[in-house]
Amino acid sequence: MSDMTAPDLTWRAWLLTDAPTSRRHAQLASFYQGWLSLRSNTMAMFGLGILIFLLLVALFAPFIAPYDPFVQSLGNRLQPMGAEGHLLGTDSLGRDILSRLIYGSRITLYIVALVALIAPVAGLLVGTVAGYAGGWTDTILMRITDIFLAFPRLVLALAFVAALGAGIENAVLAISLTAWPPYARIARAETLTIRSSDYISAIRLQGAGALRIITKHIWPLCISSLIVRVTLDMAGIILAAAGLGFLGLGAQPPSPEWGAMISEGRRFILDHWWVATVPGLAIFTVSLAFNLLGDGLRDVLDPKDGGQ
Amino acid sequence: MSLLEVENLWVRFPTRQGVFDAVRGVSFTLDRERLGIVGESGSGKSMTGRAILRLIRKPGIVEADYIKLEGQNLLELTEPQMREVRGQRISMVMQDPKFSLNPVMTVGDQIMEAYLLHNNTSKAQARAKSIAMLEAVSIRDPERVMRAYPHEVSGGMGQRIMIAMMLIPDPQILIADEPTSALDVSVQRQVLDIMDGLVKERGMGLIFISHDLNLVSEFCDRVLIMYAGRIVEVCDADKLHQAQHPYTRGLLNSLPRLDQPRKHLEVLKRDDTWADAASVRGGQ
Amino acid sequence: MTALGIDNLNVWFGTDRDRVDAVKAARFDVAIGESFGLVGESGSGKSTILRAITGLAPTWSGGITVEGKALQGAKRDREFYKTVQMVFQDPYASLHPRHTVDQVLSETLHLHGMADIDARVERLLHDVGLGKRFRFRYPHQLSGGQRQRVAIARALAGEPDILLLDEPTSALDVSVQAEILNLLTDLREEHKLTYLMVSHDLPVIGHMCDRLAVMKDGEIVEIMQSDDLRNNTAKHAYSQSLLAASVVG
Structure with a gap:
């Protein structure tokens, strides 16, 4: 199938058409419409801007960072912000805080990406299967979900890390294990309303099986609300990772994980406030960015008024 | 002086593809009578009803030369004053x-x-x-x-x-927006009879918005037929079946009738000139 | 042979104290090629009969036969789906909001094991009076009438013999209703279809159907010819009152 674009048509007109000419065209057009409505949301674009900036920083960390984040210089320790050569000062071992922050963004993104891959997918699976199957399957799956939900998140994560051992991967695993139940609940609630809709009845009357209905018809509608929820939860995930780092159960020193940096800086918080505050501000900014983006995405992706 | 006078009413919605005019320059008057507004979905009939009460949600815009309730221009009222009007003087079902x-x-x-x-x-x-x-x-x-x-x-x-x-x-005016379309036919009659009795008894003005031509012709005194945001025809309700405009005729003919069985129903052929023609005044 | 046989059909929802009997001892036959109507007010159980036939209402007793084959429970085999298809009431709810017309029809054809899907999609669109340019649109880019045409195309994709029509035009404007009813008339002739149509609108049923059953509170009170409707020779008092309420004064 070829794209039958008339030469005098601009890209914009082609993307905004009401009569797409191929499968790809239809997808691109609907994607572009979504992008346009996201773009009109200033706060969401602000959030997206921060996140793209973070991504670039993480990508080019070795080129941007003025110092090696691990090299200590005890003679130069606890320099204040704006000190010569150290824009954000140095920490208790004389390491440049800016460089550590820049390298730390890699760890933060790594944690966020892994959790964002594991938790919603697990939740989606459990929730849609429970919601569509109903009966015993539903009861059993949802009671398991309830058990996970009943524990405070950090306490459960602590227990997992204690059992698995400290380290970033285990921290990610622990956070994911505590983060999936809310997604399962959302997915189940969505599935329950979708399941009784006419278009699901219609495809059932064509002889479609449960697997096809769940993966091809229910998932696409659940995913958008999950994406929104994930971006809104990102702040919490970063904070949980930082919390584990702070408690010494996440990233291990000398790793420049932001939570671990706060943990190190807390000993000097009264005399040398910037050591703990700067990574704190970084966590705050990124969390805020995710929240703003999530809010904007909700307006674009919410299936209840999707495409209107 | 009429109970309600609407002059050159426009309702606009800015969209990504430009401004969409839902109602385009509608003028009519309402006395102590039952005025029907009929049209298909998207004809602007509901928007007209809502615009009178200034109930169009943002980003929609209501423009008119005036909407006068007993001589008082509703467009000049502040929002708190408008709240007094809604409910107290004009109600909506x-x-x-x-x-x-x-x-x-x-x-x-x-x-x-x-x-x-x-x-x-x-x-x-x-x-x-x-x-x-x-x-x-x-x-x-x-x-x-x-x-x-x-x-x-x-x-x-x-x-x-x-x-x-x-x-x-x-209230002096009751605006009823499809008040019976969610109801079964037998219940529909009861509800209409009740509304009819109340309107007559209290000497109210009634704006009855509906897609159902037969219902309107039976129930109202006067009918405005709306198409693409404009009034294309005004007629006395009991003479609706002798309506002249091709759109009204098309709508009437496209209804299946028990007394005139035929294999194919007549299909309404739309004419672009209907949408372009100037709006007919719905008043004396 | 009858296309559809309904014998002493009971359908209920809930159990014990919450049990609601939606259909009580319904009995009628639809001959092959016939168009049969079910008329009644909301809650009379007319749509429930369709849902019981298709297995969407699993709790029923009595007999349902499709082309001589008796159905059991809620499970339906592939052959059933190739014989019986349904068009739903609300075209705004019966199409997946994230699937293009092309996806809807291609998937349906794939499920029915059809080859040559690309050509068939175009033919289906042509059959229901939609051009090629509608093929890759999403439901929100279509009007109500166009959506209902897509829903009808989907129902026809498996080349069924029997179409169950659940108030197919009640959500549409009268001018669009005329178009859809005409389309259904033509399709019935072209594809030799049997219709079982549910509606609350007597003139629509009178126009579309040869025979009809009037339902009230889950029971069929009268089965009559459409001509009885026109000549006003309905026997049951309830049918007469429905008729009186629908005839233009």
């Missing part, structure tokens, strides 16, 4: 009573609240008045209905309750 009633309050509490909001009286008196109101809309067992929650009453009953609530402040 929507299509589905399920969405208009508060699901967690009993019907009685809601009617009494509406009554107390407009009248400074005791609860006992409000209760007596509410029961009288329910009786006025032919509810046989008002005491029981007062205690019921909205989900416990049927659609027809719910719509009668809504009408009762709307009539409590004794």
Whole structure:
């Protein structure tokens, strides 16, 4: 199938058409419409801007960072912000805080990406299967979900890390294990309303099986609300990772994980406030960015008024 | 002077593809009569009703030379003043009573609240008045209905309750937007009869918005036919079946009729000139 | 042979004290090639009969036969789906909001094991009076009438013999209703279809159907010819009152 674009048509007109000419065209057009409505949301674009900036920083960390984040210089320790050569000062071992922050963004993104891959997918699976199957399957799956939900998140994560051992991967695993139940609940609630809709009845009357209905018809509608929820939860995930780092159960020193940096800086918080505050501000900014983006995405992706 | 005069009413919605005009320069007057507005979905009939009460949601814009209620231009009122007008002087009944009633309050509490909001009286008196109101809309067992929650009453009953609530402040104009399309035919008649009686008894003006030509021709005095945001024809309701405009004729002919069986129904052929022609004035 | 046989059909929802009997002892036959109507007010159980036939209402007793084959419970085999298809009431709810017309029809054809899907999609669109340019649109880019045409195309994709029509035009404007009813008339002739149509609108049923059953509170009160409707010779008091309420004054 070829794209039958008339030469005098601009890209914009082609993307905004009401009569797409191929499968790809239809997808691109609907994607572009979504992008346009996201773009009109200033706060969401602000959030997206921060996140793209973070991504670039993480990508080019070795080129941007003025110092090696691990090299200590005890003679130069606890320099204040704006000190010569150290824009954000140095920490208790004389390491440049800016460089550590820049390298730390890699760890933060790594944690966020892994959790964002594991938790919603697990939740989606459990929730849609429970919601569509109903009966015993539903009861059993949802009671398991309830058990996970009943524990405070950090306490459960602590227990997992204690059992698995400290380290970033285990921290990610622990956070994911505590983060999936809310997604399962959302997915189940969505599935329950979708399941009784006419278009699901219609495809059932064509002889479609449960697997096809769940993966091809229910998932696409659940995913958008999950994406929104994930971006809104990102702040919490970063904070949980930082919390584990702070408690010494996440990233291990000398790793420049932001939570671990706060943990190190807390000993000097009264005399040398910037050591703990700067990574704190970084966590705050990124969390805020995710929240703003999530809010904007909700307006674009919410299936209840999707495409209107 | 007419009860309501609308002159050159426009309702616009800015969209990504430019401004969409839902209502385009509509003018009409309303006296103490039953005025029907008919048209298909998207003809702007509901928007016209809402625009009179300035109930168009943002980013929609209402523009008009004037919308005069007994000589007072509603467009010049402030929002708090407008709130006084809504309910007190012009009431509106929507299509589905399920969405208009508060699901967690009993019907009685809601009617009494509406009554107390407009009248400074005791609860006992409000209760007596509410029961009288329910009786006025032919509810046989008002005491029981007062205690019921909205989900416990049927659609027809719910719509009668809504009408009762709307009539409590004794408005001069009632705007009914498809008040019976969610109801079964037999219940439809009852609700219409009740509205008819109340309008006549109180000397109110009624704007009856509907897609159902037969219903409107039977129930109203005068009918405005709307197409693409404009009025294409105005006629006396009992002469609707002799309407001249091809659009009105097309609508009437596309209805299946029990007394005239045929294999294929007549299909309305739309003409672009209908949308471009100037709006017909719906008034004297 | 009858296309559809309904014998002493009971359908209920809930159990014990919450049990609601939606259909009580319904009995009628639809001959092959016939168009049969079910008329009644909301809650009369007319749509429930369709849902019981298709297995969407699993709790029923009595007999349902499709082209001589008796159905059991809620499970339906592939052959059933190739014989019986349904068009739903609300075209705004019966199409997946994230699937293009092309996806809807291709998937349906794939499920029915059809080859040559690309050509068939175009033919289906042509059959229901939609051009090629509608093929890759999402439901929100279509009007109500166009959506209902897509829903009808989907129902026709498996080349069924029997179409169950659940108030197919009640959500549409009268001018669009005329178009859809005409389309259904033509399709019935072209594809030799049997219709079982549910509606609350007597003139629509009178126009579309040869025979009809009037339902009230889950029971069929009268089965009559459409001509009885036109000549006003309905026997049951309830049918007469329905008729009186629908005839233009």
